[in-house]
Amino acid sequence: MEAALRHMLALLLALQLGPRGAAAYKVDKYSLLMPNVRPNRPELYLCTPIKVDPSKPYYIVGFEPNATMSTAHHMLLYGCKFPGSQKSVWNCGEMAEHDDYLETSNPCGEGSQIIYAWARDAPKLELPEGVGFMVGGKSPIQYLVLQVHYAHIEKFKDGSTDNSGIFLHYTERPLNKLAGVILLGTAGEIPPRAEEHMETSCKITERKKIYPFAYRTHTHSLGKIVSGYRVRKGENGKDNWVLLGKRNPLTPQMFYPVFNKEPIVYGDRLAARCTMKSTRDRYTEIGPTNNDEMCNFYLMYWVENDTPLKKKYCFSLGPPNYYWETAHEFNYIPDEEASSLNA
Structure with missing residues (x-):
């Protein structure tokens, strides 16, 4: 009797959780983080890119922030056809002036679109079941660029560095519901x-x-x-x-x-x-x-x-x-x- 009851409860739980709760498809995680940067002035915007594999598409189904508002004022994740720079880090403020230490450029060189934004200690975001942002492959998003706005830099004056960013949850299973912003x-x-x-x-x-x-x-x-x-x-x-x-x-x-x-x-x-x-x-x-x-x-x-x-x-x-x-x-x-x- 107890075994039958446990089986029934498990079945009801699976129905409530839906396909993702029943492991409808494998979801992996990719870390897109600042490479231990040290912001040297207030109100600095820094960008770092990754190139997505062009041989096949991937589908981002969740965003897990790795940041606190005490460090990062906000973060934006851009999808680009080409990044604004080939450097590992560059100054990418919307109104960035000449920088003696870093290259200055926009987040995207071509095909700019925002696919995620974070601020004020917002928690992670999971997209609805079966929905994902397609990147790589034949999609217009061939690069992902992380932008972090450092409004204050007091905590870096002792030589500390920062690796704020986003853990991207993705699947290789093709999805027919494509997300946009x-x-x-x-x-x-x-x-x-x-x-x-x-x-x-x-x-x-x-x-x-x-x-x-x-x-x-x-x-x-x-x-x-x-x-x-x-x-x-x-x-x-x-x-x-x-x-x-x-x-x-x-x-x-x-x-x-x-x-x-x-x-x-x-x-x-x-x-x-x-x-x-x-x-x-x-x-x-x-x-x-x-x-x-x-x-x-x-x-x-x-x-x-x-x-x-x-x-x-x-x-x-x-x-x-x-x-x-x-x-x-x-x-x-x-x-x-x-x-x-x-x-």
Whole structure:
């Protein structure tokens, strides 16, 4: 009787865990880490690359960060056709100036796309069952480039070095649900002692059906709320705003499950708003340092038996040059909901 009960419980557990719990496919781990670097000045961005085997595809199904916010302000993982440098480490800040010690270049030399981002001690991320980022083989991602932003360097003044990075979980089993990321963001500036809405939007112009499953928000210290939407024109001309995600960006900046998993299709628009509140006596511009700001909404999705969107980035000029209302792209804007956690 006890043996039969144990067998039944094991069967129920296997059904609850699903295919991955039953070892549907082998998952290996690869360490993409900074090679014991020693940052020599604050607000430094460093990049290190790996070349992916071009003879066959691999599918990344999980990301396990090896970092703490006391060391790394944030990390980005880029997929590239070619890296920005052939060096093992280079200075790769968005607005990097000449560096006497390191080569200065962008993360990617060609074919840039962000496939993962981490900040504020976010935990690891596992993709849904059967979903993966295809790299290597005939995919456009032939290199992976890790970028780490070192905002502060006090802990390295004694000669200590750093190996922050990401453990990549991957499988060689072909997957038919391929993951992608589209990054929504803005340029612009925030006036002193003011609340400002930094907004962006773009239209889906590719005839693909994408299934959103995770979102991530990112600002620096002035961000209060970041929200993202799928907007679809109704038959009566009224815009239908579907909330994909909304969060205080100063909480752990991990990828969270989207609020709505309905597919996004040709003709839909994606829109994002960052509500920023400045306590400073100066203008704050978009930029890479803690004295600057950023407004980012990442949307992670998958496509079935198709390739991810060619469009990887959706940016606007931001305030005072771009707002949803003055761009005349939308109606019935959910103004209160987009800027309040309680609405």
